[in-house]
Amino acid sequence: MLSILRTSLSGLLMGALYVRASAVAFIDPRIGGGSLLDDAAPGLGEPLNIIVSGLSSPGVLTDSGITNYAKALGFSIECLGIHLGAPQSANLGDGNGPVNQTMELRQDFGDAEVGTCLETLIGGNHFRVFRQNGPLANTGALFLAASREEDLEEGHTIIPDGYNIGRDQFVADALGQRTFGGFVYSTTAENITGLLPVGSTGINHGIAIDGIVTLITVTILATPKASPDFFDQSDI
């Protein structure tokens, strides 16, 4: 019994990439029967090609936190709250099974009010958010399915090479220091191969991917609070 426990525990630890102190960046969803491809259509998925590390400042990993961070990168909530297209689900191997995206954000072209409507019409970058927080892998990491879309006339589908382009554009926008709503963010990135397949087999719209997942770690350097505990990091 104890040895079984040890074996599965060491299996888990080996799968827990980038172990630092007592927390982990994320746990490979495949260990718990999940996948880095979401469920977009029967037998087809879109790549979860960006992971926001669980070692990021906790304030980035909440729904409002990732929304504010996304705004710092030029994204916004969807056009007037109207959602085009069905939600996609993903199994992050955390024991929750397949779960629908928690939200979807679109590039706002510099205008948080009508900008996302512009994206809906002319196309642009967007991403879906999935949170790894089930009992088997409660890392708090966010798995993002980023892609670049055609305009509405083209049926709002993904452009050629749109998964790789969407990921790289997001990361290029994120790297370094960014600010929104009084929050100052610092972001670092590293590429990971081997989590996703390479090619177009099983990929939604038959668009090939390069198999790279970019792991980003986001640190909140400053919050809007102008109180004496401004630099108290414990609540961010």
Ligand SMILES: *[C@@H]1O[C@H](CO)[C@@H](O)[C@H](O)[C@H]1NC(C)=O
């Ligand atoms: C996702 O949302 C759709 C539409 O609301 C719903 O029909 C479906 O059952 C949901 N899937 C999961 C896995 O929760």
Ligand SMILES: *[C@@H]1O[C@H](CO)[C@@H](O)[C@H](O)[C@H]1NC(C)=O
């Ligand atoms: C990750 O890979 C992409 C595509 O090859 C590349 O453009 C990007 O610079 C890489 N990023 C890092 C942090 O290595």
